Amino acid sequence: MNWFFLLLAFLIGISNAVQSGVNAQLRESLNNPILAAVTSFLVGLAVLLIAFACFNQSPVPGFSQIRQIPWIRFTGGIFGAFYIITVIFIIREIGPANMICLVIAGQMVAAITIDHYGLQGFAVHQITLSRILGVVLLIIGVYLILKN
Numbered sequence: 001m002n003w004f005f006l007l008l009a010f011l012i013g014i015s016n017a018v019q020s021g022v023n024a025q026l027r028e029s030l031n032n033p034i035l036a037a038v039t040s041f042l043v044g045l046a047v048l049l050i051a052f053a054c055f056n057q058s059p060v061p062g063f064s065q066i067r068q069i070p071w072i073r074f075t076g077g078i079f080g081a082f083y084i085i086t087v088i089f090i091i092r093e094i095g096p097a098n099m100i101c102l103v104i105a106g107q108m109v110a111a112i113t114i115d116h117y118g119l120q121g122f123a124v125h126q127i128t129l130s131r132i133l134g135v136v137l138l139i140i141g142v143y144l145i146l147k148n
Contacts, residue, residue: 016103017096023084024091033088040084101142108135 019040027036091099112131118124125131 013100017100020087020091020096020099023088027088034085036088037081037084041081098146101145105139105142108138 023036023040026039027033030036030039087099094102112127112135114120114122115125116127
């Protein structure tokens with residue numbers, strides 16, 4: 001396993017927790033949760049456009065190619081918007097640790113299901129007793145953290 005990628009995954013977790021708090025503070029500053037989400041996405045879009053301009057080496061598909069892509073493949077932005085808006089609404093109420101724990105528990109339940117059936121073009125990784133035990137232990141951990 002590549003340690004660099006494992007480190008990046010760990011850093012994603014840290015940035016996810018920090019992002020939640022920053023977006024909650026932006027909500028307070030703007031006094032508008034949806035405007036805070038829009039602002040967050042606009043800043044993210046600016047960063048992505050800069051990264052694209054600096055690092056992209058692939059040809060940009062034409063409009064006719066884009067039109068042939070199944071619509072379901074464009075829903076990632078909807079999921080991202082759902083995540084950001086929901087976090088902005090709930091993080092002050094339940095706290096970052098509780099929110100992240102519940103997010104991770106939901107991600108694991110979804111991920112193990114996606115793996116088992118090979119959904120979205122992923123390789124099949126059967127649900128095994130050790131995987132089930134891992135998810136159960138994770139959910140027990142979530143319960144203990146939520147219990148406060």
